[in-house]
Amino acid sequence: MTETPAAPQRSELPPAWNPAEVEAGLYERWVERGYFTADATSDKPPFSIVLPPPNVNGSLHMGHALNHSIMDALTRRRRMQGYEVLWLPGTDHAGIATQTAVERDLAGEGKSRHDVGREKFVERVWEWREEVGGRILGQMRRLGDGVDWTRVRFTMDEGLSHAVQTIFKRLYDDGLIYRAERIINWCPRCQTALSDIEVDHSEDDGELVSIRYGSGDDSIVVATTRAETMLGDTAVAVHPEDERYKHLIGTEVEVPLTGRYVPVVADEHVDPEFGTGAVKVTPAHDPNDFEIGRRHDLPALTVMDGRGVITAHGPFQDMDRFEARPAVVAALREQGRIVAEKRPYKHSVGHCSRCDTVIEPRLSMQWWVKVAPLAEAASAAVRDGRTTIHPPELAKRYFDWVDNLNDWCISRQLWWGHRIPVWYGPNDKVMCVGPDDEPPGEGWVQDEDVLDTWFSSGLWPFSTLGWPTQTADLAKFYPTSVLSTGYDILFFWVVRMMMFGLYAMDGKQPFDHVFLHGLIRDQHGKKMSKSRGNGIDPIDWMDAYGADATRFTLLRSANPGSDMALADEWAAGSRNFTTKLWNATRFALGNGATVERPLPPREELTDADRWILDLLDGLVTEVDGHFEAFQFAKLSEALYHFTWDEFCDWYLELAKVQLAEGGTRAKATQSVLGHVLDVVLRLLHPLTPFITETLWTTLTGGESLVVADWPKPTGGARDEVAATRIEGLKKLVTEIRRFRSDQGLKPAQKVAGKVRGACCVDLLDQVPAVRSLTRMTEPGDDFSVSVSLDVGLPAGTVKVELDLSGAVDVVAERKRLAKDLAVAEKERAQCEGKLGNAAFLDKAPAEVVAKIQSRLTAANAEIDRIHARLETLPQDNS
RNA sequence: GGGCGCGUAGCUCAGCGGAAGAGCACUCGGUUUACACCCGAGCGGUCGCAGGUUCGAAUCCUGCCGCGCCCACCA
DSSP, X not given: OOOOOOOOOOOOSOSSOOHHHHHHHHHHHHHHTTTTOOOTTOSSOEEEEEOOOOBTTSOOOHHHHHHHHHHHHHHHHHHHTTOEEEEEOEEBOOHHHHHHHHHHHHHTTTOOHHHHOHHHHHHHHHHHHHHHHHHHHHXXXXXXXXXXXXXXXXXXXXXHHHHHHHHHHHHHHTTOEEXXXXXXXXXXXXXXXXXXXXXXXXXXXXXXEEEEESXXXXXXXXXXXXXXXXXXXXEEEEOTTOTTTGGGTTOEEEETTTTEEEEEEEOTTSOTTSTTSEEEEOTTTOHHHHHHHHHHTOOOOOOBOTTSBBOSSSTTTTOBHHHHHHHHHHHHHHTTOEEEEEEEEEEEEEEETTTOOBOEEEEEEEEEEOOHHHHHHHHHHHHTTSSEEESTHHHHHHHHHHTTOOOEEOEESOSSSOBOOEEEEGGGEEEEOOTTSOOOOTTOEEOSOEEOHHHHHTTHHHHTTTTTSOOHHHHHHOSEEEEEEEXXXXXXXXXXXXXXXXXXXXXXXXXXXXXXXOOEEOTTSOBOOTTTTOOOOHHHHHHHHOHHHHHHHHHHTOOTTOOEEOOHHHHHHHHHHHHHHHHHHHHHHHTTOOSSSOOOOGGGSOHHHHHHHHHHHHHHHHHHHHHHTTOHHHHHHHHHIIIIIIIIIIIHHHHHHHHHHOHHHHHHHHHXXXXXXXXXXXXHTTTSHXXXXXXXXXXXXXXXXXXXXXXXXXOOOOOHHHHHHHHHHHHHHHHHHHXXXXXXXXXXXXXXXXXXXSSOXXXXXXXXXXXXXXXXXXXXXXXXXXXEEEEEETTEEEEEEEOXXXXXXXXXXXXXXXXXXHHXXXXXXXXXXXXXXXXXXXHSOHHHHHHHHHHHHHHHHHHHHHHHHHHHSOSSOO
16 A cells, blocks of 8 residues: 555647647537538437628627637536537628628718619629628637537528518518508618617707797697708697687697698697697608598698608708708798707607618608517517516516507618519509519519618527428527527517517427626726727737637626626736636646546545535536526636636645555545546636647546536535545635734745644544645654644644744734624624623524524634633733 | 617626626736637626515516617608
């Protein structure tokens, strides 16, 4: 049994982790080996995620990096758990966003899309998307995304276009898609209609002018912020019960500047309390007025074109709307028609979410989706639990939305997108053309417009799997398991996928779980944006700290549904963690850590071994729980804490003592080290795939962590005695260190000392470790106790005698004791207060009372110890 | 105008009914043979304010104050 300690093996790991050198190579190996390629014919249970397709109008930002880290973590874990995993990647043509980007590009050459023409323009967008799309996919490789590269899709590829056409036709035939003339949100810059959610409202300064219509007793004053629209007024509306105006209802008043007489109508919509209680009605340029017009059969007079330029004949013709507005007011003032002006006047103004141009409500013929039946199904699927939204708070928003939906305007006057599959023929004939239909012949023309980009992305969970064909992929991987995305596109995208998925797949939900993460902000909680200059590019982080550190930083901050603040320091901290992990493994390997020998039986292990193994077991359970609950911040925290604070700070130090013992003790320790690292690396792999892969393959010689098994809890009972002893040891060591620090001892300075304690003989087995951790030497013949330190542990008091050669800093020691005493006395007072309260004793649960009692006992013991110490301590250093 | 959420250590955030926590920052000490991207020891909080419920409240309720987000057709 007197084996020599295993000769320190030469570690195969370089001294430092250099992510830039190895990440790309590891990634390519994973892809080449087909780890990420899903098999639809497999017997394994499926786990599928469709990647929210990034827009091809830019590169991946930190928000993408976050979401990709989340999805990669989820899929890697499931793969290790033995699921057949499909993570399907792709990109989105992002109609208006991409068209705007390419138009901007063209503008740099002094050209507009009209200069190049539709066909050439679309060609150019395709070129753009090749470049940008490729760049995005490259960034995904860089991040380590374990996506299935054999299944990359694009919202405008052939298969998806086929799906778009198919569902359009089906909805059209079901009467759920229709064409109608209505007031829509029009962007005069993008020259297209927008849906309601593509309009952002902001409180802008405007001017509220009150204008007198008509004259004399029959005049009526209306207020407006958009004076130029009066050119298209076709009525004045008042509330039917408004006594002030009852006599005017049915009469006509003159609209100034136009010479037109319009009726005064009564309409419930008018709020008599607001302004003058009378409203000018412009059915062609205001959504409310349009409704009023409909109710009263008023004509809609269009006075402005799609660029926002006045078309009405007269002095204002050809003026831009913002030029015409003051001009109209000036003309009215000249005629003495302006009764009052309020300036500035804050009111809500709609802006194009893409280019920020002020939206112009405009009467226009567009295509619509009738959402009520679809939304009802979408609502039901979440209510009955087919789909679960995480965090649940956001489910409320989902319901608010789906339960109050207006119809969805889906046609866009753009060139980049899916052309609406409808043809117009002679005699106003209309034909919706399905994918298998022949386009009609002579004399027919296809609708010029394209579909809202969210129409095709709404099909993503099933169109990417081959729908409408009943493919093996669709059968195996639909419904998808999880959808992960930012809460900001809950309405834009998630709702649409729910509606279309349930409709196309006969009531089968597109996903079982929806996980909504927060938005990334800067270190002060401000939104990251280019204009603010506070954005951080994930590529910069990966360059500086590595992909693993970047991912870990993001996951570490990802509390469900809440925004997160980030700064470079955060990433540096994660990088430090990867370095720590690297060095710990390097140390273990250098000391013979191995997974080749099985763990020795428990009874052959030390308290420290059993303690760390039990903690590890708990960690496995904890990590699993957090994964199931999408608690990425918590699971990262748990792994960080175990690795750094428990394993590195304590176990590795204790292991050094055990290794030094040699023989079977050293061998056992090598096994424990190997085992703990093996498990920790597996658990960390979904978060930090590159470094864990490198370390694990070196440690175990295994093929790859990507296809390794996910750890399971052993189910064994925790060794409470070992845990108590190690916690006691930690406290003892910390107290001695604290004492040393107070005494001003340099960390390297060794001090002779004895550790005694009749209380717990067991703990004294740890004395070599305590000595090692506190730089305490064995006392020699000339040992003279110059200071004695009592440390209270749960099991009793341990006495530590240290030979400080008479150089005890009594002042520091008294100060410390006084402080400890104050803490203990406060504790005692608190406990006594509670225990002296009859109501507390009567009503509090027994275990709480017992806890307080033991706290009081401990506090009293502590106080006694401190008093005893103070008595034996000299008054000062003399 | 509705709805939701948040105000806890200098900063960013956990905790959400029974002894105030983490990361970063800060102070002190360190050539301790894994790691200075480190080690050790510290400092730092009447948990926004005011009431209430409770034996007990950062945690539940009410009202204020201050932020943020979402939705909405108020001229």
